[in-house]
Amino acid sequence: MNRMHEKIVFFERAFLFSVSLFVLLLVQTSCSGESSSTAKQWKVYAIKYGETARFNRSTLVLGAQKGETSPMAWCAWLLRGADRQILIDTGFADRKLAKKWRIAGFRTVPEALKTIGLSAEDITDVVITHMHWDHVGNVGPYKQATVWIQRREFEWARTIVSKERPTRWGIRLKDLAVLGQVERYGRLKLVGRDAQVAQGVFFRDGGAHTKAIQWVEVHTNGPSGTVALASDNAYLWENISRPVSTGSTTDPNLDIEALGRIRSEVSRPELAIPGHDPETFKRFPVVASGIVEIR
Numbered sequence: 001m002n003r004m005h006e007k008i009v010f011f012e013r014a015f016l017f018s019v020s021l022f023v024l025l026l027v028q029t030s031c032s033g034e035s036s037s038t039a040k041q042w043k044v045y046a047i048k049y050g051e052t053a054r055f056n057r058s059t060l061v062l063g064a065q066k067g068e069t070s071p072m073a074w075c076a077w078l079l080r081g082a083d084r085q086i087l088i089d090t091g092f093a094d095r096k097l098a099k100k101w102r103i104a105g106f107r108t109v110p111e112a113l114k115t116i117g118l119s120a121e122d123i124t125d126v127v128i129t130h131m132h133w134d135h136v137g138n139v140g141p142y143k144q145a146t147v148w149i150q151r152r153e154f155e156w157a158r159t160i161v162s163k164e165r166p167t168r169w170g171i172r173l174k175d176l177a178v179l180g181q182v183e184r185y186g187r188l189k190l191v192g193r194d195a196q197v198a199q200g201v202f203f204r205d206g207g208a209h210t211k212a213i214q215w216v217e218v219h220t221n222g223p224s225g226t227v228a229l230a231s232d233n234a235y236l237w238e239n240i241s242r243p244v245s246t247g248s249t250t251d252p253n254l255d256i257e258a259l260g261r262i263r264s265e266v267s268r269p270e271l272a273i274p275g276h277d278p279e280t281f282k283r284f285p286v287v288a289s290g291i292v293e294i295r
């Protein structure tokens with residue numbers, strides 16, 4: 001190769017390199033532009049999949065009198081964005097269990113989603129706040145979704161149940177089996193104490209209701225600002241506003257600390273949403289039966 005030819009090859013390569021760099025930058029800029037617009041478009045919904053009229057209040061609120069009861073809602077939550085539909089917790093599907101817990105108006109979460117025009121296949125992400133059966137009991141229908149859970153919670157749950165003892169402390173071996181399948185398909189996302197699920201959606205470390213329960217922080221547009229889906233870090237509004245831990249925790253102080261973090265993140269106190277309070281469905285605009293938009 002003569003000198004001139006070498007020079008030409010050099011300039012050609014330099015030219016190709018700068019073109020590909022330019023294309024790369026262009027792609028990155030347009031992607032981040034898309035994500036930031038997604039961040040502004042999150043709409044947050046609470047979905048009720050049943051209600052128990054009289055639930056043992058000492059489970060819901062630490063220190064409540066034995067024998068007192070409160071109504072209790074069974075819930076999941078939905079975040080709708082431009083290109084992601086994120087479901088927070090799945091409820092369960094076993095109607096016998098619904099009977100056992102005296103749940104009126106029971107329906108599965110996919111049945112509830114249908115009333116707002118969504119099918120399980122539309123869900124892109126399922127975020128599991130903790131391994132209790134009423135939160136992780138129906139992951140199966142979401143065949144397209146990435147399933148998010150904190151690694152410590154998942155690994156802890158596997159030490160709790162076994163073939164000999166398939167149900168213990170609200171954890172079920174069969175729910176772990178479904179997550180095992182999801183893992184084999186490469187759709188299980190095991191995360192640390194704090195994770196970003198999407199632009200403006202954060203999966204945060206919670207208290208001591210289970211080993212590593214999480215809650216979800218969502219940045220929305222307009223007056224809604226930041227919403228916190230507390231899940232069972234709080235059962236009722238009362239847990240958050242007083243604050244007082246639930247009666248279902250291994251360390252009330254850790255729950256109070258988590259509730260403090262939750263309260264400090266939200267734009268208005270009523271945007272910290274507890275896991276099981278029927279009042280949620282009276283406080284916000286109804287979009288379908290048992291479904292409200294949190295704003």
Ligand SMILES: [Zn+2]
Nearest residue numbers: 130132209232
């Ligand atoms: Zn729970």
